[in-house]
Amino acid sequence: MSGKIRAFPWKGLLGVWTTLVIVLALALPMVPQPRFWYEFPIVPGLEDKARIIFFHVPTAWLSVLAFVSSMVYGIRYLRTKDLRWDLRSASAAGLGLLFCVLATVTGAIWAKFSWGTFWNWDPRQTSIFVLLLIYGAYFALRSAVEVEEKRASLAAVYAVIAGVVMPFFMFVIPRVLESLHPEPLVNLEGSVGGLPAPKLQMNGTMLAVFLASLAAFTGVYYWMWTLRVRAAALELRRATEGENRD
């Protein structure tokens, strides 16, 4: 397999980029009819609450990216039986679970201000809750098996199955069932069962900040992932050296 994971090289750039994204996302004004490049359009029914898109959607996107990475590294482990692929798979799954929790929490806070309650078992909330259970079980499985090779094999198979199931909970079920969740990128009609749902139409500036936010979050995710993998590799190396001494 390829060598060890190298340190994330663009830490300074990521720091400045993310700070800029946060400032632009929260400080640029929202107006009914944007006339200047620095203005966002008001989203009827959401107003300033629409700014959650700059933080909530990237966390959900990263959980998908992490779960898919976990599946791919799981497949690679099953093909090579190299424990370093297992480390990468487990690190990705851990971060995926973290970002899934963040998406759930930010979504619940938004729901409190938009729907009046943190949780109402909306199809979107229910499906992400099931996803949390699925990946929570992944770590329960890992902690239940002590033999490294056996744990890695079982976890890899589980990561593949979970990775196949994940798109149904993340993309299919919330769109098949009627939901109050805004669909900025897919539900172009902006309606749910004939009733108007908040429709998010971004102008060029808003789309640019949104894409910049996706890039910033992806950079943070990759940095965190490299740190996790390097720390886990050190731990594995120490354990292997300890076994060899014994």
Added chain:
Amino acid sequence: MTEFFAQNPLYIVLAIVLVIWFAIYGYLFRLERRIHDLEQSANR
């Protein structure tokens, strides 16, 4: 000052989010240095 923030609560949100981001960034930066040191000592 208080009146300004009362009329523009988004700036309070902005300040809180920036503090959280700087804390995360600082934590990751320190973690990176510690892992680097451990890697160096493991390679020796």
